[in-house]
Amino acid sequence: MDSLVAVEKEIDKALDLFENFYDGVDQNLNKAIDHLVSIINDLTKIESEQTFKLSADDSISMCKEQVKELIKHYSDKHKDLHANISKIGKAIDKNFVADYGNMSHVNLIDTVEKKMHLNEAICEHLLRSGHLEVCETLVEEAGLVKKIDEDKKRPFVQMNYILNKLKEKDVSPALEWCQINCKELKAISSNLEFKLHRLRFIQLIQQGPKAQLEVLKYSRNFTQFANDCHKEIQRLMGSLIYLNSGLENSPYSCYLGAELWEEIEEEFTKNACKLMDLPVECPLDVCINTGCRALPALVNIVQVMQQTQCGHILSKDELPIEIDVGQNYRFHSVFSCPILRQQTTDSNPPMRLICGHVISKDALTKLNNSGKNRIKCPYCPMEQAPGEAKQMLF
Amino acid sequence: MDDMKIIEHSTLKVPYEHLNKLYRNVHKTIDRDCSSINQSMNQIDKLAKSADLGQKSELLASLSSLVEKLHQVKKRSIEMRNQEKDLIEILKKRVNNLKDHSSSDLTTRKLFFKNRLDRILIDYFLRNSYYLSAESLAEKAHLKQMTNIDVFLIEKEICESLESRETQRCLNWCIENKSKLKKINSNLEFTLRQQEFIELVREQKCLEAVHHARKYFVNLNPDQLVDVQKSMVLLAYVKCSDSLCNQELLSDSRWTYLIGLFKQENYKINQIPEQSALETILQSGLSALKTPTCYQKVTAVFNHNCPVCNPNFNQIAKPLPFAYCSNSKLIDAYTGEAINEHNQPMMLPNGHVYGYNSLVKLMSENDGKIRCPRSKETFEYGEVQKVFIL
Numbered sequence: 052m053d054s055l056v057a058v059e060k061e062i063d064k065a066l067d068l069f070e071n072f073y074d075g076v077d078q079n080l081n082k083a084i085d086h087l088v089s090i091i092n093d094l095t096k097i098e099s100e101q102t103f104k105l106s107a108d109d110s111i112s113m114c115k116e117q118v119k120e121l122i123k124h125y126s127d128k129h130k131d132l133h134a135n136i137s138k139i140g141k142a143i144d145k146n147f148v149a150d151y152g153n154m155s156h157v158n159l160i161d162t163v164e165k166k167m168h169l170n171e172a173i174c175e176h177l178l179r180s181g182h183l184e185v186c187e188t189l190v191e192e193a194g195l196v197k198k199i200d201e202d203k204k205r206p207f208v209q210m211n212y213i214l215n216k217l218k219e220k221d222v223s224p225a226l227e228w229c230q231i232n233c234k235e236l237k238a239i240s241s242n243l244e245f246k247l248h249r250l251r252f253i254q255l256i257q258q259g260p261k262a263q264l265e266v267l268k269y270s271r272n273f274t275q276f277a278n279d280c281h282k283e284i285q286r287l288m289g290s291l292i293y294l295n296s297g298l299e300n301s302p303y304s305c306y307l308g309a310e311l312w313e314e315i316e317e318e319f320t321k322n323a324c325k326l327m328d329l330p331v332e333c334p335l336d337v338c339i340n341t342g343c344r345a346l347p348a349l350v351n352i353v354q355v356m357q358q359t360q361c362g363h364i365l366s367k368d369e370l371p372i373e374i375d376v377g378q379n380y381r382f383h384s385v386f387s388c389p390i391l392r393q394q395t396t397d398s399n400p401p402m403r404l405i406c407g408h409v410i411s412k413d414a415l416t417k418l419n420n421s422g423k424n425r426i427k428c429p430y431c432p433m434e435q436a437p438g439e440a441k442q443m444l445f
Numbered sequence: 446m447d448d449m450k451i452i453e454h455s456t457l458k459v460p461y462e463h464l465n466k467l468y469r470n471v472h473k474t475i476d477r478d479c480s481s482i483n484q485s486m487n488q489i490d491k492l493a494k495s496a497d498l499g500q501k502s503e504l505l506a507s508l509s510s511l512v513e514k515l516h517q518v519k520k521r522s523i524e525m526r527n528q529e530k531d532l533i534e535i536l537k538k539r540v541n542n543l544k545d546h547s548s549s550d551l552t553t554r555k556l557f558f559k560n561r562l563d564r565i566l567i568d569y570f571l572r573n574s575y576y577l578s579a580e581s582l583a584e585k586a587h588l589k590q591m592t593n594i595d596v597f598l599i600e601k602e603i604c605e606s607l608e609s610r611e612t613q614r615c616l617n618w619c620i621e622n623k624s625k626l627k628k629i630n631s632n633l634e635f636t637l638r639q640q641e642f643i644e645l646v647r648e649q650k651c652l653e654a655v656h657h658a659r660k661y662f663v664n665l666n667p668d669q670l671v672d673v674q675k676s677m678v679l680l681a682y683v684k685c686s687d688s689l690c691n692q693e694l695l696s697d698s699r700w701t702y703l704i705g706l707f708k709q710e711n712y713k714i715n716q717i718p719e720q721s722a723l724e725t726i727l728q729s730g731l732s733a734l735k736t737p738t739c740y741q742k743v744t745a746v747f748n749h750n751c752p753v754c755n756p757n758f759n760q761i762a763k764p765l766p767f768a769y770c771s772n773s774k775l776i777d778a779y780t781g782e783a784i785n786e787h788n789q790p791m792m793l794p795n796g797h798v799y800g801y802n803s804l805v806k807l808m809s810e811n812d813g814k815i816r817c818p819r820s821k822e823t824f825e826y827g828e829v830q831k832v833f834i835l
Binding site: 058059065069073081094095097098108115125136143149155164168175177182184193313332336339341342343349367368369371373376380382386387389392396403407408409 | 449455457465468471472475483490493496497504508511512523529536543547552558559562574576577578582586716718720725729731732738746751753754757760769772774776798834
């Protein structure tokens with residue numbers, strides 16, 4: 052934030068100075084023009100030779116001074132402004148890192164195939180975020196016509212239509228969709244339909260006493276949820292008391308918040324993606340969010356390593372530092388052998404010893420190098436034969 | 446150091462460079478105007494010193510023309526004032542937009558990140574010549590002011606002219622940006638002149654080619670001298686078109702090389718980074734998410750949500766390093782929950798490991814027996830063994 056503040060300071064200073072400069076120039080020009088015009092007027096009136104010569108000489112030398120002053124001010128002061136402009140540039144360079152701090156090492160997208168993969172991933176992102184026309188333009192420009200066809204786009208078209216309607220606070224298309232996919236939604240134990248009914252119910256209550264009959268009729272929709280959500284239904288029916296006076300000053304005002312609508316959009320997207328067998332969050336989004344999180348730490352390391360000359364971090368097998376991606380973005384188990392400090396793989400799986408402790412297969416082999424066929428667990432006094440260790444799958 | 450400092454440098458630097466360029470042009474105009482006024486004033490002064498009544502009308506005419514000149518200078522200065530002000534305002538707007546990155550309101554922040562991704566995509570589209578997609582997205586997301594589309598549109602024109610084997614536009618651009626190109630020791634202008642020479646030889650206009658060489662191959666550094674020597678050999682072998690040394694110079698790939706060189710120099714003088722933001726960020730992100738499991742055959746656990754397991758990113762992330770992990774971090778393959786001291790790991794007789802919570806869930810769904818979600822075998826609770834992860 053303070054980086055922005057520093058740059059903004061210089062920008063504001065420059066704006067002020069430019070204002071003052073040009074105001075001054077304007078003033079000087081006006082004065083000079085007026086002066087010259089008055090000289091012209093005076094000289095036009097003069098008929099006598101002598102007065103003319105004197106007058107001309109005098110007034111023009113005076114005027115000459117003024118004009119020379121003006122052009123000096125114009126040129127010199129504008130030159131001075133350059134210092135302020137370069138200060139802006141210096142502030143930007145000081146507070147921001149140029150060229151991504153030399154993070155770019157290899158060309159990540161170096162083959163035509165990889166470019167196609169990336170473009171596909173971008174198309175998926177565009178479809179999910181509702182930019183359908185942009186996706187179509189990209190498909191044409193990037194030559195992906197065969198890969199992204201109508202079948203792939205159709206579910207997204209529908210999803211975006213429903214989302215747009217939800218943005219306009221119209222729940223009916225969403226409800227229709229829920230009723231069509233009722234079975235599947237039940238299978239993933241989703242309460243989306245109930246939440247949609249709830250929003251509609253509150254909408255009707257906000258229409259005031261004239262909607263009373265409609266509200267009561269609508270509440271019949273809650274019967275199918277009686278078992279799962281009875282407490283919530285009780286609360287909702289309680290809010291009817293405020294039908295006349297409005298919910299704003301009642302204990303039920305929490306139902307009027309805009310967050311409920313944002314929540315329902317997210318909930319709908321999640322459920323729709325689950326039903327379409329898609330990941331909950333767009334893969335491109337996840338990568339970019341993680342990347343932005345990881346960049347500062349990685350740029351720091353690159354700067355430090357530049358002095359040691361052991362090659363760029365992206366050319367190695369493993370990153371040099373740990374990046375905390377957050378629990379939400381942990382998709383796989385990672386087992387790090389406590390003895391050899393290596394990640395376990397296909398060829399080096401984790402093994403459970405009889406006592407319950409886990410080490411990697413390589414570590415097990417190392418412990419057995421004495422060939423005695425008895426190994427002792429590194430963490431407890433339990434002994435066993437190496438063959439008794441069991442391979443684990445996380 | 447936060448991510449904004451790393452990603453947004455060119456967002457602010459590019460309009461700054463435009464401002465600098467405009468400033469220089471404005472100053473040139475101011476100098477021109479000042480010297481012209483000076484000239485007129487000196488003329489009038491001379492006239493006035495030696496004037497008599499007979500030359501009165503001449504004197505008055507010069508004075509009037511000076512007044513006219515001053516009016517024009519005033520008009521120009523107002524124009525330039527607005528131009529300079531506009532560019533500074535653009536800078537200020539971008540700074541204000543970036544402030545949303547640290548906004549205390551969650552919705553504003555979310556919108557900022559969404560816009561940032563759109564900006565990154567627009568930049569990627571422009572670099573890869575998907576101009577229509579870039580413009581379409583910029584319009585839909587209302588981001589036109591925050592992107593550097595104008596720089597790329599100029600680039601598009603010049604690239605198209607180079608593709609149709611025309612060098613004039615690019616040369617004009619070189620002349621416009623002469624001082625900046627000199628600062629970075631650019632070889633672009635020389636390479637363009639060399640290509641013109643090659644084209645003249647190709648059309649067998651040898652005399653013209655020699656004139657061209659005399660005019661433009663001056664003040665050469667050692668590397669350029671070697672290139673000129675090669676080109677001269679071409680002149681000598683102009684009749685035999687299949688000699689080896691000619692192939693390299695006459696090939697079309699030289700034009701592709703020229704286009705690449707132009708793009709490179711264009712980025713440098715506009716302070717645009719060479720690699721796109723998308724690739725840089727993807728590199729870091731994919732690397733931080735990459736685990737051996739994503740690429741295994743036997744122990745693979747395909748997680749739907751993992752981007753690296755996604756078939757598109759799987760290929761892209763292959764050459765990247767794995768994420769570093771100092772302590773084991775386990776998640777349950779059935780529910781995706783974290784496995785830790787609150788959800789202890791348990792091993793089934795087939796070697797598969799699940800968290801305690803998952804076992805409870807599996808037992809409730811299957812009459813107290815545990816059905817392994819992956820191998821479909823059924824076990825009793827008594828067969829489960831505890832595992833200790835340190």
